[in-house]
Amino acid sequence: MKHLLSINDLSKVDAISILDTAEKLARVSDGPMKKLPTLRGRTIVNLFAEDSTRTRISFEAAAKRLSADVINFSAKGSSVSKGESLKDTAQTLQAMGADAVIVRHSASGAAQRLADLEWMSGSVINAGDGTHEHPSQALLDAFTIRKHLAKGADDLTGLRVAIVGDVLHSRVARSNVLLLTKLGAHVTLVSPPTLLPVGVSSWPVDIAYDFDSLLESVDVVMMLRIQLERMSDLFFPNAREYSRYFGLTKDRLQKLKPGAIVMHPGPMNRGLEITADAADSARSVIVEQVTNGVSVRMAILYLLLAGSAGEIAL
Amino acid sequence: MTKYLIKQGSLADGKVTDILIDGERIIEISQNISNSEAQVIEAKNCIVLPGLVDLHTHLREPGREDSETILSGSMAAAKGGYVAVSAMANTSPVADTAGVVEQVYRLGQEAGLVDVFPIGAVTQGLAGVALSEMGAMADSKAHVRVFSDDGQCVFDPLVMRRALEYVKQFNGVIAQHAQDPRLTVGSQMNEGEVSSRLGLKGWPAVAEEAIIARDVLLAEHVQSRLHICHLTTAGGVEIVRWAKARGINVTAEVTPHHLLLTDESATSYDPVFKVNPPLRTQNDVLALRQALADGTIDIVATDHAPHPVEAKECEWQEAAFGMLGLETALSIVNKTMVESGLMNWAAVAERMSVAPARIAGYADHGQEIAVGSFANLTVLNPTLKSRVDRDRVASRSRNTPFHGIELPGVVIATFFKGKATYSFDAKTSEISAGGN
Amino acid sequence: MSVALPAADIARALTRISHEILERNSGSDSLTLLGIPTRGAHLAKRISAIIESIEGKPVQTGTLDITLHRDDLRLRPPRAIMPTSIPALGIEGRNVVLIDDVLYSGRTIRAALDALGEVGRPKTVQLAVLVDRGHRELPIRADFVGKNLPTSSNQSVSVKLTELDGSDEVVIDS
Structure with missing residues (x-):
């Protein structure tokens, strides 16, 4: 495997191998060896054509712990925001000798275009493309779920996950649906019908409009960020009504079954899709998701970059 | 203007015939036309369309x-x-x-x-x-x-x-x-x-x-x-x-x-x-x-x-x-x-x-292939196959979605009011013989 | 394929190495045995058991994975990462004995020394191997050797252990 563009690039075995590697790397990070020489001499570029401090920092920490040289190429002040073409950017990265490019871009498919067009020879890692996918987020979510709920199993068979909110515009939801179902979990999307894509019926998930009906049966509640701009596009009447039906409130939190966990990819809109009670409750693993993100991204970088170019990595 | 003789082409109804073009128009349609002045287009196995x-x-x-x-x-x-x-x-x-x-x-x-x-x-x-x-x-x-x-x-x-x-x-x-x-x-x-x-x-x-x-x-x-x-x-x-x-x-x-x-x-x-x-x-x-x-x-x-x-x-x-x-x-x-x-x-x-x-309402076009009609004709070899190559298009742009795909049918010649506006040159085109 | 070391020879070699380690370090109190996965870790367990039976008390034993420290990562597909477990007393000021199955180029041991350096500062680092087949590419030598096996570089030496392979033997394939 050379690139990580979509969860579809991974078989179940591949995905489990990433989670297992992340687990071992997490142990290394906890132990005395904070920094590993593994990717010494490798150049990794964080190409962020869209703001995302947390994902960028997470990849940066992962790369640095593996001793790679990291170059940040962010949208603000860079040529990407000035309309420089993807092609010119890629050729620049190639000229700089990037071994891997971590791409965040507002256009769906941007990472795949970079990988397909052979403008550069390095690995491409999709760190979120438009409303398409965000595979490393799904992997860290699966890692977190497995750690808490899999009881030693290497996959997520039998676990019930509710993904709640703006599925239509969510790359996190798309990657998670693909990955969690691949790992054996049962996924229900909970959303107002306006925020589900036409065509969702072909996805391997259940659909529910009534959040309350699921609270007692799910093991994981994954809340998605809702953007207030969606109101002006008529997706829902207002924030109050959205929270009333699709927000994770204190009352809903109390109805969750024992052991159920609450997740959110961040950044949260406290008081909109999730109340402070829920975000800060003992069930919340939101902060831990961030920690796990570094280990999972170390595993991705290790598996994509440590081996020789062109060979099957996993 | 040059005279053109399209030999042995099939009309849309399946009839095989020769077509003689002089000036802007078709002047003769029949079997076995011979005309020493005319430039001949061999159209055997080809379809001649308006x-x-x-x-x-x-x-x-x-x-x-x-x-x-x-x-x-x-x-x-x-x-x-x-x-x-x-x-x-x-x-x-x-x-x-x-x-x-x-x-x-x-x-x-x-x-x-x-x-x-x-x-x-x-x-x-x-x-x-x-x-x-x-x-x-x-x-x-x-x-x-x-x-x-x-x-x-x-x-x-x-x-x-x-x-x-x-x-x-x-x-x-x-x-x-x-x-x-x-x-x-x-x-x-x-x-x-x-x-x-x-x-x-x-x-x-x-x-x-x-x-x-x-x-x-x-x-x-x-x-x-x-x-x-x-x-x-x-x-x-x-x-x-x-x-x-x-x-x-x-x-x-x-x-x-x-x-x-x-x-x-x-x-x-x-x-x-x-x-x-x-x-x-x-x-x-x-x-x-x-x-x-x-x-x-x-x-x-x-x-x-x-x-x-x-x-x-x-x-x-x-x-x-x-x-x-x-x-x-x-x-x-x-x-x-x-x-x-x-x-x-x-x-x-x-x-x-x-x-x-x-x-x-283009009166000069879409006319029946008949004596006296404008010689607006397309000669197609429907069984020849050619691979679309975006670097060899006549258009100034190259955004064809069919690049690399092999398609059946090659236009051999196009006549616009008696003038040969395109003729296929087998030597410069990548063609593979189609069918069996 | 030829058997260079049958099971009985392996057992004798490990017993001898155990005695040599004890002799060199004046007992087991200052010792920390670290096996390099996969086979080195099993050999460390065996040596640990032998030393325990001789001394009548357990010896500090763990594993040290060197995958992330290898200098040949770019030459082959990524390897699975194996566990590292440093025993309770750590390695600071200890006499650490690295244990591996085959000593060849010396690069694994170089990586192990790097990995060890990230963990702490031992008093000494010693090396025990079941087989030394020569062809060193780095200035590294073993302190305790089960058997020196002269080989050519196009031969391959494989160590089979009961724990993984069902039986004990060292074979040379040409």
Whole structure:
């Protein structure tokens, strides 16, 4: 495997191998060896054509712990925001000798275009493309779920996950649906019908409009960020009504079954899709998701970059 | 002018014959013509069709001569077997005055490879608000009869009603780009299972069908003539079928790409497959083929839309809509309609020459292949196969979605009013012998 | 394929190495045994058991994975990461004995020394191997050797252990 563009690039075995590697790397990070020489001499570029401090920092920490040289190429002040073409950017990265490019871009498919067009020879890692996918987020979510709920199993068979909110515009939801179902979990999307894509019926998930009906049966509640701009596009009447039906409130939190966990990819809109009670409750693993993100991204970088170019990595 | 003798070609009805061209016209059709002065075209195993007529072509001149000119577009047309094209109005400046349409017409005549018939804009600047001077364009040397805001939908129902009424005075036709703009804000591809997966904003079929439904009812109400550009959905086919059964004066076109490609192509995120209206589902493709075969859809029109490299070598959502069509249209129709057994060559002649000429009122075109007719002829070897190569197109642009695909059928020669505007040179083209 | 070391020889070699380690370090109190996965870790367990039976008390034993420290990562597909477990007393000031199955180029041991450096500062680092087949590419030598096996570089030496392979033997393939 050379690139990580979509969860579809991974078989179940591949995905489990990433989670297992992340687990071992997490142990290394906890132990005395904070920094590993593994990717010494490798150049990794964080190409962020869209703001995302947390994902960028997470990849940066992962790369640095593996001793790679990291170059940040962010949208603000860079040529990407000035309309420089993807092609010119890629050729620049190639000229700089990037071994891997971590791409965040507002256009769906941007990472795949970079990988397909052979403008550069390095690995491409999709760190979120438009409303398409965000595979490393799904992997860290699966890692977190497995750690808490899999009881030693290497996959997520039998676990019930509710993904709640703006599925239509969510790359996190798309990657998670693909990955969690691949790992054996049962996924229900909970959303107002306006925020589900036409065509969702072909996805391997259940659909529910009534959040309350699921609270007692799910093991994981994954809340998605809702953007207030969606109101002006008529997706829902207002924030109050959205929270009333699709927000994770204190009352809903109390109805969750024992052991159920609450997740959110961040950044949260406290008081909109999730109340402070829920975000800060003992069930919340939101902060831990961030920690796990570094280990999972170390595993991705290790598996994509440590081996020789062109060979099957996993 | 040179005399030409087409030897042993099959006419659309299957009859094998020789055709002698002198000057602008066909002067003899019979078995075993011999004429020592004539240049001979060996047409054994070839089909001789009335020269193809395109009702939907973007030639980009004036304004975007970097992507196509009237001359380069004419060359692409001749290579594809066309003898007449209809230049869409969305140029810069917009073809919404007699001055612009006359210029386009004149440049077409100067190029001299096909008739270039300008299409006039329905509204000033394609803005959808005020009618353009359609009368002046109709009266101009360009003799415009087809009006379209293509690229934009004439969305305001009152504007559409008035336009339909207005063109009745000179027997014009409004060619509607059926797309509800409110339902397609920011749309990138067909809305459905594939768009849900790819995270690309959907362009729902209903946005096309709702406008078609409205406009056939308006055409009926004001007793005028409506043409539907690039029909793409099974639902749209049903509405047109219903309207025709009801006696409404509506015609419809389908593009070659919508007869072959589906929205699955978008999974590559390669914008060469980005087109408006978008590629639809396999179900739609099959419905379009059936409708073209049964006459619900009257014609094939290319929607030839050249774009410079940078407009396609980018992210999908940044890329321009549109694909090349002129040079591959006949091969695609051969592949999708003739080889599949849905249509015979007589129907191809009707859908790609006779009917478009009739709809647009191009009297010199779509004529029966007969002594005395203009020698507008397309000679096709339907079994030769050739691989589409975007680096060897006649168009100035290279945005063909068929690059690398082997298509059946090679145009051997095109005659435009007795002049050989294209002749196939086997030595310089990559061809593989087809069939067994 | 030829058997260079049958099971009985392996057992004798491990017993001898155990005695040599004890002798060199004046008992087991200051010792920390670290096996390099996969086979080195199993050999460390065996040596640990032998030493325990001789001394009558357990010896500090763990594993040290060197995968992430290898200098040949770019030459082959990524390897699975194996566990590292440093025993409770750590390595600071200890006499650490690295244990591996085959000593060849010396690069594994170089990586192990790097990995060890990240963990702490031992008093001494010693090396025990079951087989030394020569062809060193780095200035590294073993302190305790089960058997010196002269080989050519196009031969391959494989160590089979009951825990993983069902039986004990060292074979040379040409």
